[in-house]
Amino acid sequence: MKTIISLVVLVVAGLACSSEPTITKDMLDGGTLFDPSLYNPGKYLVSKATPNPTAEQARKPVIIACHGYSATTFEWDEFRTWANGRTDFQLSQVLLGGHGRSYEDFKKSTWQDWQLAIKDEYEQLVKAGYTNISLLGSSTSGALLLELVSSGYFNNRLVPRNLLLVDPIVIPSDKTLSLIGVVGPMLGYIETEQSAEEDKVYYHFRPQETLQQLQKLLTVVRQDLESGIRIPPACTLKVYKSKKDPTADPVSAVLIDKGTKTADGKPIDVALIDSDLHVYTRLTLRSQVTPKDQQNQTETFADIVGRVVR
Amino acid sequence: MKANYLLIPLLAWATLSITTAQNRPARSTGAVLDLGIRLQNSVNLYAENGITAQYTHPKLASKRLYIGLSYVTSRLGTALNSNAIKQDNFLASASYYFRPNWLVRPVARVNVGYFAADYGSSLFDVLPKTSLLASPEFGLCYCPNFPLKINASIGYNVITGDGLTGPGTLYPVFIQTSVTWNILKSAKN
Numbered sequence: 206m207k208t209i210i211s212l213v214v215l216v217v218a219g220l221a222c223s224s225e226p227t228i229t230k231d232m233l234d235g236g237t238l239f240d241p242s243l244y245n246p247g248k249y250l251v252s253k254a255t256p257n258p259t260a261e262q263a264r265k266p267v268i269i270a271c272h273g274y275s276a277t278t279f280e281w282d283e284f285r286t287w288a289n290g291r292t293d294f295q296l297s298q299v300l301l302g303g304h305g306r307s308y309e310d311f312k313k314s315t316w317q318d319w320q321l322a323i324k325d326e327y328e329q330l331v332k333a334g335y336t337n338i339s340l341l342g343s344s345t346s347g348a349l350l351l352e353l354v355s356s357g358y359f360n361n362r363l364v365p366r367n368l369l370l371v372d373p374i375v376i377p378s379d380k381t382l383s384l385i386g387v388v389g390p391m392l393g394y395i396e397t398e399q400s401a402e403e404d405k406v407y408y409h410f411r412p413q414e415t416l417q418q419l420q421k422l423l424t425v426v427r428q429d430l431e432s433g434i435r436i437p438p439a440c441t442l443k444v445y446k447s448k449k450d451p452t453a454d455p456v457s458a459v460l461i462d463k464g465t466k467t468a469d470g471k472p473i474d475v476a477l478i479d480s481d482l483h484v485y486t487r488l489t490l491r492s493q494v495t496p497k498d499q500q501n502q503t504e505t506f507a508d509i510v511g512r513v514v515r
Numbered sequence: 516m517k518a519n520y521l522l523i524p525l526l527a528w529a530t531l532s533i534t535t536a537q538n539r540p541a542r543s544t545g546a547v548l549d550l551g552i553r554l555q556n557s558v559n560l561y562a563e564n565g566i567t568a569q570y571t572h573p574k575l576a577s578k579r580l581y582i583g584l585s586y587v588t589s590r591l592g593t594a595l596n597s598n599a600i601k602q603d604n605f606l607a608s609a610s611y612y613f614r615p616n617w618l619v620r621p622v623a624r625v626n627v628g629y630f631a632a633d634y635g636s637s638l639f640d641v642l643p644k645t646s647l648l649a650s651p652e653f654g655l656c657y658c659p660n661f662p663l664k665i666n667a668s669i670g671y672n673v674i675t676g677d678g679l680t681g682p683g684t685l686y687p688v689f690i691q692t693s694v695t696w697n698i699l700k701s702a703k704n
Contacts, residue, residue: 223553249690332685369526376527376683376684377626378676378677378678378683379677379678379680380675380676380677380686381687383557383558383559383560383686383688384558384559384688418554420559424559430598431593431597431598431599432598433598448642449678449679450640450678450679451677451678452678453678454676454677454678454683455642455678455683456600456632456642456682456683456684457517457680458635458643458682459598459600459634459635459636459639460598462635462636462638462639463598463599463600463634463635464598475638477638477639477641481679500574
């Protein structure tokens, strides 16, 4: 009997010591492909492109677009393409900390690191004199932006004009994330099913350490929402949420709606989108895109810009 | 997660007490109706509290088998004075108590029931808000020689929300503690 118990213990211990993922150089994880904003920040960040704006440039609306967990600036490339030629607003595509670099960089990053890149760009723009800044976040960036508000980050700073959240996550669709503290150390990492082209712009492997960070962030934001988040005066908040979403449970929109009020105590804006895609504004590299998906994307882009430039 | 703190000392105490409990006097022979409170916490989500009742009779596997009803709600937990979603769980259960002469008895339970969430706005009527419930539970019961029972267990909701179907705040793993009193017996249960 003792032998059987010892064998079981050994098997469990062996399973618990998971191996490192098999990363190839064709993956973003590999440390050879990097997010293009790291090579050419001036193409992605307004603070780098125009660090000394004229008075007119400083008044022009700037949208800081922030991507989701494991993604890169790629997630908002289509927004830039859609806006091509428009001169009534400027777009900053932020690369979150720990993202777009390598598996090891990602593994050691915290949610505060992810958020720091957003703060950096915001502070650089404010310092340069920009006065009309809006924040646009998809998925995990939605949670990061809500945490910025609830933590009082904007209390002694220029207040953003708009907070715009596309498929923000508070409740994950995959409920096993709630158990990551127990199963994560046994798994080591989680592999995602995505195409070879997506491997170049999204991490293929998700270190359990980062999934634990994600769970911590979601817990902080959920509890903040339960206590109530009041957005700053002269700032609006709109949530765009797919009715079905395999990554960020649509009930996330309910939690944000119940937990957030404008400065004068009014409800925020929520739009439920007839889509089953996560971050439905990103259609490039999807295996199947319907006319309805394209309509959802362009309508949302138009709505976002309409709110920012009005 | 608070229930963890109850479960761990209960397990430790059980280890110490099981060996000494073998020679406890035989149990009473009448029916048992336990009434009490149930404190439940989904891992990384809400605390949901409520009431529970269970009944057994000598003809039900010699009082090892209990049938019960429970109602737990976030209204009496996380949603009390907060913006958390108000949700209700109605459960019917069958429990089997092993080692009837032990002070601390292993318990296996199967729950089935109904879940309903209140999203508070008609805007969200298109989202799933109700579900069937099905969950096995395993734990321990502290059953002293008077009508009190303290039961701690871990359960697994087989049906959860996945972003496409099912309510999003129906989470898989929960921990529960229930404290009950046998109202059909005043001295021993």
